[in-house]
Amino acid sequence: MRWRPLFALLLLCASLTADAAEVRILVQSSPLAGFRYYAGETLWQTLREGDRLTLVREADNPHDTNAVRVEWRGQKLGYLPRAENRAVAAAMDHGEAVDARIAKLRQHKNPWQRLLIEVFVVL
Numbered sequence: 001m002r003w004r005p006l007f008a009l010l011l012l013c014a015s016l017t018a019d020a021a022e023v024r025i026l027v028q029s030s031p032l033a034g035f036r037y038y039a040g041e042t043l044w045q046t047l048r049e050g051d052r053l054t055l056v057r058e059a060d061n062p063h064d065t066n067a068v069r070v071e072w073r074g075q076k077l078g079y080l081p082r083a084e085n086r087a088v089a090a091a092m093d094h095g096e097a098v099d100a101r102i103a104k105l106r107q108h109k110n111p112w113q114r115l116l117i118e119v120f121v122v123l
Contacts, residue, residue, distance in 0.1 A: 024099060028088060028119040031112045032070060034078035040115060043075060044105075053077070053100040053117060057092045068092065070100065070117060080119070088119055097122035 032040070054071040061067035066089035068080040080088060091098055104116035
């Protein structure tokens with residue numbers, strides 16, 4: 001029931017921005033899991049903050065049934081962190097439109113701190 005006021009507010013915002021192509025709501029901001037195991041290191045010099053990312057649902061992933069793969073221009077960069085992927089996986093499973101982008105790139109010795117992503121629900 002507490003979602004009704006939020007939903008009403010979202011509908012109001014959507015109607016006020018009828019000229020806008022889409023409404024995007026930030027639902028997750030997190031580090032990229034697995035950065036050092038996939039193409040992140042190789043592509044580091046070409047990645048840019050603000051670049052669009054593709055989210056791919058991997059329901060058959062043997063390690064995590066809520067796995068959401070993160071890609072940049074068709075290259076696998078890693079995954080949404082397991083501790084934070086359940087809501088996004090459920091939204092994708094229900095056919096909701098989700099979008100992601102690179103929020104922050106940092107030169108850091110800890111691979112978990114190098115790439116921060118933001119995930120949006122698209123209305």
